[in-house]
Amino acid sequence: xHGFLDKIGNLSWxxxxxxxxxxxxxxxxxxxxxxxxxxxxxxxxxxxxxxxALSNSAITIGEKTAWSEYLLALDAACLCPDFDCxxxxxxxxxx
Numbered sequence: 132x133h134g135f136l137d138k139i140g141n142l143s144w145x146x147x148x149x150x151x152x153x154x155x156x157x158x159x160x161x162x163x164x165x166x167x168x169x170x171x172x173x174x175x176x177x178x179x180x181x182x183x184a185l186s187n188s189a190i191t192i193g194e195k196t197a198w199s200e201y202l203l204a205l206d207a208a209c210l211c212p213d214f215d216c217x218x219x220x221x222x223x224x225x226x
């Protein structure tokens with residue numbers, strides 16, 4: 132395994148296009164940070180959808196309430212202890 136790990140750290144053996152590239156093993160903290168960033172980006176995208184729906188002038192009071200509750204549920208999901216590995220995002224309201 133030792134020779135193989137040396138090869139994946141430096142991919143120049145594949146060809147000149149890969150001379151400055153290689154794979155590295157991420158620490159657990161780095162993996163958690165990446166997963167957290169991906170989930171936060173998804174939450175931000177959902178918030179953008181909700182804010183767009185709320186800015187619609189033809190929205191009904193019931194729809195506005197549903198979207199507002201959805202935004203609150205998204206914020207609550209971000210506070211869960213297992214947010215990085217098992218996010219429980221709420222279902223998007225039908226609009």
